[in-house]
Amino acid sequence: MNADQDKLTERSTPLVALIAVQVFCAAFFVWDVAGDAVELGWPPLDAEFVVETSVALCLIAAMVVETRVLMSLLRRKAHLERQLSLAAGAFHDIAEAQFRQWGLTPSEQDVAMLMLKGMSIPEIARIRGSAEGTVKSHLNGIYRKAGVTGRGAFLSLFIEDLMAAAPAVPATPAEPPAVAAQGR
Helix, strand or coil: CCHHHHHHHHHHHHHHHHHHHHHHHHHHHHHHHHHHHHHHCCCCCCHHHHHHHHHHHHHHHHHHHHHHHHHHHHHHHHHHHHHHHHHHHHHHHHHHHHHHHHCCCHHHHHHHHHHHCCCCHHHHHHHHCCCHHHHHHHHHHHHHHHCCCCHHHHHHHHHHHHHHHCCCCCCCCCCCHHHHHHCC
16 A cells, blocks of 8 residues: 555544444434334324434434545545546656656756755755765756756746646636727
8 A cells, every 4th residue: 555545544444434424323312212102102192202203314314424525525536536647657667758858868867857846955965876976977967958047047947848748728818808899
């Protein structure tokens, strides 16, 4: 199980426990109402019986609603995780294509990807098992090949290139064209 699934389980557990307690309480109330119905005869016309029956039915309805909401939230989370995974994969593919277009070496591509993830030079050096000077040398090569002077410019250029490659989304006008034409 990965960390996200652990977090989901951790957050879902109290809700599942609450629903389990409600199931137990509902079963108790239904058992009590059934016993009262047998004791009072059918149809029981006692006010306490009507209140207990109403409470049991409300509790059962709440359990059904809570279970449906929890399942809906879990499905939505799974859908969003799939979408995020697809986006992350697409981002990685776009980054690699851009790196190849710039002519980065495999080592430079690795350093560039780690830099895009926001890692510092010491962190990159530690992850790659190399000296900070080596990472700085790779960064200088990356900046030169990308035609920029530093990390901020590299990130800016990279983001601009990504946005230029993204499909255009038609802008929605603030007001319908008919209304805009009438105002002139």
